[in-house]
Amino acid sequence: MQKCAHCEKMILISQNRRFCSIKCHDAYWNKQKKQAGKCYFCGTISFNRIVFHWSKQPIYVCYECSGALAGTIVPKTELLTAKIIYAHLKHKYEKFLIPQWNDNELDKLTGQLYNNVYDYASTQQHILPRLNYLETTFNCGQLESGFYG
Ligand SMILES: [Zn+2]
Ligand SMILES: [Zn+2]
Secondary structure, three states: OEEOOOOOOEEOHHHOOOOOOHHHHHHHHHHHHHHOEEOOOOOOEEOOEEOOOOOOOOEEOOHHHHHHHOOOOOOOOHHHHHHHHHHHHHHHOHHHOOOOOOHHHHHOOOHHHHHHHHHHHHHHHHHHHHHHHHHHHHOHHHOOOOOOO
């Protein structure tokens, strides 16, 4: 047995669920969304807060940005933290950054090629605003080449 993550009613563990009902599932996630914030670095939705040496209180950092810092020496400044995250995201999504497809071009593709390019374009849509946010907020575009060595 385990407890429903929303109403705490007991549910059979063999059912391998976190919620006793769809209603509880929706209520739980609506509440989570209300508590969510914007990632301090990339501006995407974030449920997760971290305290840094340079931040006086916990700040929202999304899963991917906090993952970028895993295994690094804890950065001493805000700017250095942003630069590490930026370098990580840019490296990770490197192949998605060019070229950009427009809807017109997408319409002309069919079959598997369409699916591939569509996935590519939606990954771009996910990453470009976040890189842009980092660039404009922390001036990360000025990143010296070879930063991630
Ligand atoms: Zn429940
Ligand atoms: Zn982020």
